[in-house]
Structure formats: structure tokens, C-alpha cells
Amino acid sequence: MEKIKQQYFIFLGCFLVLQLAVQFILPYPLGLGVAIGIMVIVPFISRKIFLNKIGGSVFGSFGNTKMKMVCITCNLTTNKRECPRCGGKAFKTQ
Numbered sequence: 001m002e003k004i005k006q007q008y009f010i011f012l013g014c015f016l017v018l019q020l021a022v023q024f025i026l027p028y029p030l031g032l033g034v035a036i037g038i039m040v041i042v043p044f045i046s047r048k049i050f051l052n053k054i055g056g057s058v059f060g061s062f063g064n065t066k067m068k069m070v071c072i073t074c075n076l077t078t079n080k081r082e083c084p085r086c087g088g089k090a091f092k093t094q
Contacts, residue, residue, distance in 0.1 A: 015042060069093055 019038065023031050069091035070076070071083040082089055 011046060018042075067093055 019035050022035050022038065025031070026034060068077050068079060070093075071078065071086065071088050072090040072092060073088040074083060074086045076083055076085045078084060
């Protein structure tokens, strides 16, 4: 968990430095437009990269997902929300 926090703060720092550099380098109306564009695009790109690492989808779980879940109670591997064997709803991802 600490590594994730550290990566988040590094990303946030780089993001803020990039925003300030754009504001100082470009003139007022152009710099503001580029800064707003960066504020919209960069989080989508970072989210896509993160979700690709864990095997998810950018827009939710549309279509077939490859994520397998293991029931904590009976150790059955499934991709459903409820365990078909014991009816449990507590899962861990595999």
C-alpha cells in the first residue's frame, strides 16, 4: 500500500510541475487551454495504464472479462458475483 501511495505522489508531483511549466511557457489563453486539456487527458491515460496492469477495462466490465475470482469459503474459482457451490459473496481475485 505504501508503494501505491508513493507512486501516486510522484505522479501528482510530475503532473503539477507539467501544469506549471505549461502556464509559464505559453501565453495566457493558449496556456490555459493546453493546461485544461492536460488536466482532462492525463488522468484517462494513467487510468488506462493502471487498469491494463491489473487486467481491467477503462469503461467498466463490459464484455468478457478475464478476471477469475476465488470463493473464500469453499475455494471455488468462478467469474460470477455469487458462489454457485456455497452461495458466498466474499471473493479474492486471482
